[in-house]
Each structure stands twice: as C-alpha cells, then as structure tokens.
Amino acid sequence: MHSIEVKNLRKEFGNFVAVNDISFNVNSGDIFGFLGANGAGKTTAIKMMCGILAPTSGDALVHGFSIAKDPSNVKLNIGYMSQRFSLYNDLSVVENINFFGGVYGLSGKDLEKRKDWVLEIANLKNEEKVLTGSLPGGIKQRLALGTAVIHKPKIVFLDEPTSGVDPLSRRAFWELIQNLSSEGVTVLVTTHYLEEAEYCNDIILMDAGEIIANGSSKVMKEKYLKNDILEIECSDVIAGLEILEKQNFVEETSIFGNNIHISINKNLKELNQINTLLKSSHNIDVIRVQKIVPTLEDVFIHLLEKRRNAK
Amino acid sequence: MRTILHIVIKEFHQLKRDPKMFGIILIAPVIQLIFLGYAVNMDVEKVPTVVFNQDNSITSREFLNNFNATRYFDFVEYVDNYNDLQTHVDNGTASLGIVIPYDFENDIANNRVANLQAIFDGSDGNKASITAGYLQNIVGDYSINLLKSRMDKSGKFLAPIGQITPEIRAWYNPELSTRVYMIPGIVGLLLSIVTLLLTSLAIVKEREIGTLEQIVVTPIKPTQLIIGKLIPFAILGFVAVIIVLVAMTFIFNLTPRGSIAFLFATTFLYILSTLGLGLFVSTVSKTQQQAMMLAIFVVLLPMVFISGFSFPIENMPTFIQGITYFIPLRYYMTIIRGIILKGVGFYELWFEILMLFVFGVFLLTLSSMRFKKRMD
Numbered sequence: 289m290h291s292i293e294v295k296n297l298r299k300e301f302g303n304f305v306a307v308n309d310i311s312f313n314v315n316s317g318d319i320f321g322f323l324g325a326n327g328a329g330k331t332t333a334i335k336m337m338c339g340i341l342a343p344t345s346g347d348a349l350v351h352g353f354s355i356a357k358d359p360s361n362v363k364l365n366i367g368y369m370s371q372r373f374s375l376y377n378d379l380s381v382v383e384n385i386n387f388f389g390g391v392y393g394l395s396g397k398d399l400e401k402r403k404d405w406v407l408e409i410a411n412l413k414n415e416e417k418v419l420t421g422s423l424p425g426g427i428k429q430r431l432a433l434g435t436a437v438i439h440k441p442k443i444v445f446l447d448e449p450t451s452g453v454d455p456l457s458r459r460a461f462w463e464l465i466q467n468l469s470s471e472g473v474t475v476l477v478t479t480h481y482l483e484e485a486e487y488c489n490d491i492i493l494m495d496a497g498e499i500i501a502n503g504s505s506k507v508m509k510e511k512y513l514k515n516d517i518l519e520i521e522c523s524d525v526i527a528g529l530e531i532l533e534k535q536n537f538v539e540e541t542s543i544f545g546n547n548i549h550i551s552i553n554k555n556l557k558e559l560n561q562i563n564t565l566l567k568s569s570h571n572i573d574v575i576r577v578q579k580i581v582p583t584l585e586d587v588f589i590h591l592l593e594k595r596r597n598a599k
Numbered sequence: 600m601r602t603i604l605h606i607v608i609k610e611f612h613q614l615k616r617d618p619k620m621f622g623i624i625l626i627a628p629v630i631q632l633i634f635l636g637y638a639v640n641m642d643v644e645k646v647p648t649v650v651f652n653q654d655n656s657i658t659s660r661e662f663l664n665n666f667n668a669t670r671y672f673d674f675v676e677y678v679d680n681y682n683d684l685q686t687h688v689d690n691g692t693a694s695l696g697i698v699i700p701y702d703f704e705n706d707i708a709n710n711r712v713a714n715l716q717a718i719f720d721g722s723d724g725n726k727a728s729i730t731a732g733y734l735q736n737i738v739g740d741y742s743i744n745l746l747k748s749r750m751d752k753s754g755k756f757l758a759p760i761g762q763i764t765p766e767i768r769a770w771y772n773p774e775l776s777t778r779v780y781m782i783p784g785i786v787g788l789l790l791s792i793v794t795l796l797l798t799s800l801a802i803v804k805e806r807e808i809g810t811l812e813q814i815v816v817t818p819i820k821p822t823q824l825i826i827g828k829l830i831p832f833a834i835l836g837f838v839a840v841i842i843v844l845v846a847m848t849f850i851f852n853l854t855p856r857g858s859i860a861f862l863f864a865t866t867f868l869y870i871l872s873t874l875g876l877g878l879f880v881s882t883v884s885k886t887q888q889q890a891m892m893l894a895i896f897v898v899l900l901p902m903v904f905i906s907g908f909s910f911p912i913e914n915m916p917t918f919i920q921g922i923t924y925f926i927p928l929r930y931y932m933t934i935i936r937g938i939i940l941k942g943v944g945f946y947e948l949w950f951e952i953l954m955l956f957v958f959g960v961f962l963l964t965l966s967s968m969r970f971k972k973r974m975d
C-alpha cells in the first residue's frame with residue numbers, strides 16, 4: 289500500500305514553475321529521500337503535501353486523503369518539521385510539548401505518556417523547564433522531531449532536519465528516524481548530505497522542479513552510472529584535471545578533496561596509461577590510481593551535469 | 600474551544616518570558632498618564648507681561664493694578680522704551696506687552712477716549728486669543744467702574760440702567776482645566792496603543808520566526824488561531840484600562856461619574872475595532888518592523904489626531920470632520936468622556952455605541968477573512 293501517492297503535482301508562483309508535474313509513490317513505512325540542489329522545488333513539494341500550500345494543479349493522496357480537497361484530514365495524519373527550527377524559543381521545553389500536544393487534541397494520561405516519550409528521545413528528562421531557545425542545536429532538532437510526531441502520525445515530513453547539526457547529532461537523529469520507520473511510520477525527508485541519502489529506502493532527485501532520477505541508492509548507481517569511476521591521487525590536481533579532461537577515454541571529471549574522479553569509457557585499455565600520460569607529458573607524479581565504488585554524489589554530479597550540458 | 604485555550608495559555612507563557620513587554624504594558628500607562636496629565640495643559644495662566652507705562656500717572660497705575668490682581672497676568676518688567684519691550688517679546692520672556700500712552704489720565708479726565716496698546720506674541724494663536732479675552736474683560740470692567748464713579752460724582756440720581764450679567768457655571772469641569780478633559784481621553788489613547796500595537800505584531804512575529812508554518816500544519820483552524828491570539832490582548836487592554844482608571848483616581852482625584860460596568864462594556868466594543876485593525880496590519884506586513892511602522896504611522900497617529908483627543912473636531916474643516924466619522928476612536932472618546940466626566944449612560948450614547956459595534960464587527964470580520972486567505 290502506498291502511503292503517499294503524488295499525481296502530476298504542480299505549483300506555479302506567477303511565471304515561475306516551482307514544481308513541474310511531478311508524480312511518485314511512497315511505500316508505507318519507508319524512509320523516502322528527497323534530494324536536489326537549493327531551489328530545486330523540494331520544499332515547495334513538501335509544503336503542498338502537508339497542506340500548507342495549495343497546488344496549482346494535480347493532487348496527492350496523503351494517507352488516502354486528497355491534499356487539494358481534504359487538507360484538514362491530511363493535517364491530522366501527518367507530522368511536519370520545517371527547515372527552520374519551529375518550536376517556540378521563548379517557551380520552555382514542557383510548554384512547547386503541552387502546546388503542540390494540546391492542539392493535536394492530546395490530554396490527560398495520553399499527553400503525559402507522549403510527553404515522557406518526547407523528553408526521552410530528546411534526552412531532556414529532568415530538564416523540562418529549560419527554555420527551548422537555550423538548547424544546543426542537536427537536542428533542539430530531536431525535540432522538534434518528537435513534538436512533530438507527538439500525535440503519532442502515520443507520515444512525517446522532515447525538511448532538511450539535520451542542516452547545521454554536528455555529525456554526531458546527525459547520526460543520532462538518523463537513528464530516531466530509523467526507529468520511527470521500524471514502527472511503521474512513513475518518513476519523507478529532504479537533505480543535502482548525500483551520505484544520509486544512503487539511509488533511505490527510496491530516493492528521488494529533483495532539479496528545477498522536475499524529478500530527474502528515482503530508485504534506491506543501489507539502483508541509482510547501477511542505472512545512471514554506466515561507466516567506471518577512477519580515483520586519481522597526484523602531485524598537481526588542477527593541472528592533472530586539465531589534461532585528463534581532454535583525453536578521449538574520459539567522460540567526466542570532478543575534484544573530490546585532493547583527488548580527481550574521472551569516469552572512463554572503453555578507450556582506456558589499462559590504468560597505467562594514466563600514470564605514463566601525466567608523468568611523461570607534464571611531469572606530474574601519480575601516487576595512486578584506483579577504481580572505486582561510486583557514491584551517490586558521483587551519480588548526482590553526473591546527472592546534473594548531463595542536464596546542464598543538454599541545456 | 601480547548602484549542603483556543605491552548606493558544607491563550609501559550610500566549611501568556613510567551614508574555615511572561617518577555618518581562619520588558621510586560622512592564623511596558625503595565626507601567627507605561629501610569630507614566631503616560633502622569634506625563635500627559637501634567638504636561639498637556641492648555642490653560643492660560645500667569646501670562647508673562649511687560650509694561651511700558653508712558654503716562655506714569657495715578658490713574659494708569661491704578662488701572663494696571665487690576666491686571667496684577669488676577670492670576671492670569673504676571674508683570675515681569677516695567678520698561679521705558681519700545682526697544683526693551685520688543686526684546687522681551689522677541690526673547691519669549693514676555694508674551695504680552697501693554698503700552699499706556701502719555702495722555703492716558705488726561706484723556707480719561709477730559710472725557711476723551713483713552714487708547715491702550717496691547718502687543719501679543721501671536722505665534723501660539725490659541726494662547727494669544729485667550730489672553731486677549733482676559734485683557735478685554737479687565738478693560739471692560741474698568742470702563743464700567745469708571746462710568747459708575749463718574750455718575751456718582753456728578754451727584755445726579757439716575758435710574759438704574761438695565762444690565763445683563765452672565766452667571767457662568769461650567770458643568771462637569773468647574774475649573775475649566777484641560778487636565779480634566781484630557782485624562783479620560785488618555786484611557787482611549789492607551790487602550791488603542793496597547794491593543795493595536797500588540798495585535799499587529801502578533802501574527803507577523805510567528806510568520807517571521809517560522810512558527811506560523813508549524814501552526815498551519817496542525818489542525819488549528821484560522822478562526823481558532825485568531826480568537827486565541829486576540830483574547831490575551833483584549834485582556835491586557837482591560838488591564839491597562841483598569842490601571843489608568845485607578846491611577847486617575849489616586850493621582851488626579853478624578854473618579855468616573857458613570858457606571859464602571861457600562862464603561863467596560865463599551866470598552867469591549869471599542870477593542871473589537873482596534874484588534875481588527877491590528878490583525879489587518881499583521882496580515883499585510885512581512886516583518887515586525889513593517890507592522891510596527893504601519894501600526895504607528897498609518898493607523899495610530901492619524902487616528903489619534905482626528906479623534907478629538909487633543910484637537911476639537913468642531914474646529915476641523917468639514918471635509919476632515921467627515922473623515923472623523925470613520926475613526927472608531929472618535930466614538931470611544933465621546934463615550935469615555937461622557938461616562939467619566941458627565942456620568943451619562945446608554946440613552947445619551949446609543950449612537951456612538953452602535954457605531955463602535957458596527958465598526959468592530961466589520962473590521963474584525965474583514966481582517967479575519969484576509970488572514971484566512973493568507974494562511975491557505
């Protein structure tokens with residue numbers, strides 16, 4: 289059963305098409321990654337699915353309810369955590385929980401139970417009275433997530449939940465997301481951190497309002513990257529890159545830290561060719577040439593560059 | 600209903616966290632009341648006067664004594680030339696110059712018309728004309744006394760002349776002090792500031808910090824949010840009114856003559872309008888700063904200027920007078936002065952009450968509709 293079914297969803301702001309007829313399905317209990325550059329239309333799409341923005345055309349069924357016709361039933365079944373921290377900084381932890389729990393109709397024992405749960409996952413037991421604004425970023429995000437799902441929604445939308453959070457807190461946050469998913473909650477999450485996308489069951493990549501790739505991380509790597517990727521470590525990265533770009537066996541080049549990544553075609557007979565080329569013609573020492581398993585980043589750079597070049 | 604309660608509780612928690620704001624709401628009214636109550640004084644008393652007595656006669660001195668005897672004039676200096684007189688008026692050390700000509704005594708003794716020159720600092724027109732009124736009164740009294748004494752001296756018995764003496768009683772404000780007139784108005788002024796300003800910040804603040812988005816995904820309905828947001832400000836408005844009323848009683852000894860319950864009922868009707876206006880400002884502004892500027896300069900100041908708070912509406916051009924009918928504060932000013940100073944009730948104020956009701960319902964509905972549209 290699909291938890292979210294998006295059909296030709298479109299949003300225009302004046303002449304600008306923010307989301308251009310996108311369609312996809314999300315399976316119940318999945319962690320679904322929504323990737324793309326800034327301004328690709330991810331946030332707009334999420335806002336429509338949450339019932340904050342009305343679509344220009346098209347529709348989406350969220351937990352079976354139409355976002356166009358029945359946004360209030362959609363709202364009862366989802367949790368949402370926006371890009372910006374959106375609890376009240378000037379309320380204490382417990383006041384925030386009480387408020388959001390209250391407006392979702394929780395009271396009495398139910399509220400107490402959920403409050404305990406939120407405090408537990410946010411590591412805030414015995415710190416209920418602390419002002420939310422004074423909490424560290426990682427804790428704040430956990431509290432926001434706990435508050436967003438205080439009413440036990442079937443679906444949660446997380447819009448860049450881990451931006452600006454340290455790696456350790458990010459990891460802990462993803463554990464929470466995985467816990468939710470294992471309890472059967474569907475999680476739709478946007479992120480800029482591609483290594484986080486590896487945690488997702490399914491991914492779509494958006495660019496300029498359109499979906500340009502979809503599938504699991506494994507599928508994506510196999511489907512969209514036909515060529516092998518080589519990682520080259522050499523004494524002069526910039527000069528090496530310039531030379532390699534001109535070779536007929538090279539399809540694409542990019543710099544990863546101190547290394548060069550190139551995708552190669554059949555014209556390259558053996559790896560040693562590269563060492564000889566760089567050493568003989570330009571006196572660049574090649575320290576290492578290695579075939580690597582591509583990352584999602586390789587896939588996305590490949591896909592986005594292909595699109596840019598096509599235009 | 601419970602949802603609204605949750606919002607109200609949340610708002611009060613937030614107010615509690617902002618003690619400065621709380622202080623502004625609770626203490627500012629009293630400070631304002633004291634400042635405005637003492638400072639806004641348009642009564643003309645102790646007009647600094649410079650005298651150039653060219654005649655230097657018994658009659659002229661006797662005449663001048665009449666000025667000194669009242670509390671309205673204060674002789675700052677006697678000069679002996681026009682230049683010195685002008686210096687005083689120029690410097691502002693005197694706002695009235697009285698010049699008594701050389702043959703003042705002579706003219707009077709010989710049954711001729713004696714002239715008296717009075718030079719006013721007319722830069723404050725209101726003050727000058729009031730001073731002129733006092734001066735004419737004194738001159739008039741002196742002339743009548745002159746006539747009477749002349750008749751007595753003539754020894755002729757004359758039939759009493761028919762004469763009209765006005766017996767002036769100023770009701771509601773026997774001392775005709777501006778303060779008594781202004782203070783009830785301050786209630787209206789402060790109430791407008793508190794409710795309008797706070798409301799105008801209410802929604803735009805949530806939009807600015809991003810919490811409005813979070814609210815929108817909850818099952819809270821726009822109407823519930825509006826009501827939940829407005830109730831705390833209405834309560835604060837009432838608190839401000841009560842503070843001002845109490846302060847008014849203790850500091851200025853001015854107790855409302857009319858019914859307090861009636862005062863609160865009409866205040867509630869007035870608050871509907873200011874909350875509506877505030878909500879409207881909040882929906883058209885993108886930032887808190889914008890909302891503040893709009894609320895103060897576009898709504899509040901013009902409203903106060905032409906509400907009759909400080910400038911009488913009757914003195915305004917007909918066109919502006921027409922506009923005042925669209926200013927809710929105008930009606931509330933009439934009502935609050937009526938209740939506090941005159942002790943009048945519904946029978947006398949029904950028109951103002953009706954207008955406040957109409958404006959309140961209209962403004963609140965309009966801005967709620969606008970707000971709902973923005974939220975969707």
